[in-house]
Amino acid sequence: MSSGFGLIVRFTLRDEAAAAGFDELVARTVPEIQKHEPGTLAYVVHSxxxxxxxxxxxxxxxxKAAFEAHEEQEHTKRFLSARGKFxxxxxxxxxxxxxxxxxxxx
Structure with a gap:
């Protein structure tokens, strides 16, 4: 079995409106990860x-190759591009x- 590749990302949001927008962005992105990324074993968002x-x-x-594949997905690129405003x-x-x-x- 593989040793896996993991990370934790901690996001600080601007305000309550930004938190709502960020959560909507996450809600659009996670189903794409679930559907298209068999190498992503866990992708869990916590409040x-x-x-x-x-x-x-x-x-x-x-x-690490599965992580790199995740980073190349269109849905991931959209998330990474849009997250900054929040x-x-x-x-x-x-x-x-x-x-x-x-x-x-x-």
């Missing part, structure tokens, strides 16, 4: 209690599997 202007994405791919910033943390239970193992 954060007590931080209404924060969204956290957890992404897990079969391998944000004050974001951070990306790349992950390596240490141990655990899930669709991939080390």
């Amino acid at each position: 954060v209690p007590d931080e209404p202007l924060t969204r956290v994405f957890y992404e897990l791919y079969a391998d 944000l004050t910033g974001f951070t990306v943390t790349f992950l390596e599997v240490q141990a655990g239970k899930g669709p991939v193992s080390s």
Whole structure:
């Protein structure tokens, strides 16, 4: 089994209107990921209690090639192009599997 390739992205949104717009963008993008990306094992969008202007994405791919394929999808490019107008910033943390239970193992 592959060791997988993962990341966490933390988005900070401008205001409540921007949060609503961002959530709509996500709602249009996620079904395309589900439909067209077999190498995307998990793509989970979280809200954060007590931080209404924060969204956290957890992404897990079969391998780095699956992540690169995700980045080349038209729906991903549209998301990446449109997200900026909703944000004050974001951070990306790349992950390596240490141990655990899930669709991939080390």
